[in-house]
Amino acid sequence: MDLPVLTPGQFELVYNGFSLAVAAMGAGFLYFVLSRGQVAPAYRTALTVSALVVAIAFYHYLRIFEGWAASYVLEGGMYVPSGVPFNDAYRYVDWLLTVPLLLTEAVLVLRLKQGAGGMIARLSAAAVLMIVTGYPGEVSSDTATRLLWGTISTIPFIYILYVLWVELGRSLAAQPEKVRVLVRNLRLLLLATWGVYPIAYLAPVLGFDGAGAVVAIQTGYTIADILAKPFFGALIVWIAIEKSRADGWSPSDAKAVAAAKA
């Protein structure tokens, strides 16, 4: 999309949103790495994958932040395009890597007895399809083109949401009480977060004009990414902690000490 002239308030909202995302992704990374000792070894891979997701997003948000600052200059009290194009592809490259990983962490924490590998492969293929078909619409200035590619991209999008919703729902019965509440929240967070992406994508189609559309798209994606990555990952940590406890595992060696002494 061509960049419109922005008021300082509009420019700074997007700019500070990007900076917030950098901080949130970095903090998420530290949290997931530092929490590994709090969960049983069986759940540590899920935390590792969560850490990879936010590490990749941390890198991309640094680039997006710098790219945004370079795309504008302050002139006569307004932010006008500097001529340096803003690179939308950072987001799509980020999603290409992180969405399959996000789906993997969700499947891993459920510890399905069988079929986990196949499900990760099917969901990842759908994710790649969704992202690759969404991109041509994102970079087009034409509303009809955006709508066309957006619609195509929605098919794998709905497939992923449907499979995860059903699978997470199916696993509910087998979970201990405390875990059930958290998995239910994970399912709702997934639906709420993923719902923001198509709304942000369709901002120009929904009648937002130039400046409003750019602000809506960029802040919408930023909010959705913060919910879908560090927040989603934190829920995965809490589920892993509760499941570790339900499995009879404890981070304390106090029990081992007592057993050894007895």
Place this chain on the structure above:
Amino acid sequence: MDLPVLTPGQFELVYNGFSLAVAAMGAGFLYFVLSRGQVAPAYRTALTVSALVVAIAFYHYLRIFEGWAASYVLEGGMYVPSGVPFNDAYRYVDWLLTVPLLLTEAVLVLRLKQGAGGMIARLSAAAVLMIVTGYPGEVSSDTATRLLWGTISTIPFIYILYVLWVELGRSLAAQPEKVRVLVRNLRLLLLATWGVYPIAYLAPVLGFDGAGAVVAIQTGYTIADILAKPFFGALIVWIAIEKSRADGWSPSDAKAVAAAKA
């Protein structure tokens, strides 16, 4: 606020304060991560959260430091605004993330038997309200606007302080003797530190003129942040160490296991 012309002494006081904050946040992060093995597993999440707080603040103080340097140029022996706006939002985005986490670490270290989750949620909601309503006053050049938003923001501020003061006080009776002294200090540090924020915020209302107000606000916030984050976190570490000892846990439990097995 519009930036005033500053003397070299005024500019450098703020500049060196920001640099001190970067060093203090970074050192705090290392201390909290390296101290994890010194406390029982039950208290490690409180230390992890303390580490996240200072990591987030480390990032923001780097940005604030660079932003301050870019906002001024030395001309004829005085520091005059360069035209690059100084971004006050970094502080507010920082607080948006770190204040709920600070409240979480205080509640976590108390190890309340029940109601901890609900209390963290209520305090965090009040913190977001406090920060979001404070911001419009911070960026306004008008004293009346600053006073209005400052007053609104004070309501959740007092609610948070009151709840924490009462809860920390209520937990005193249940604590072992050595911990009681530390929790009492934590309570006093909380009150003293949090008291600095509104004073700094109100500097322009309290009669400080342009240059004096900017220096008072920036150094006030910096001092308050250093006390509220690394110092507050260090007290949390000492409380966790004493409580671990009182629980009968020792960092050499691993040794005990080995000895018992032999």
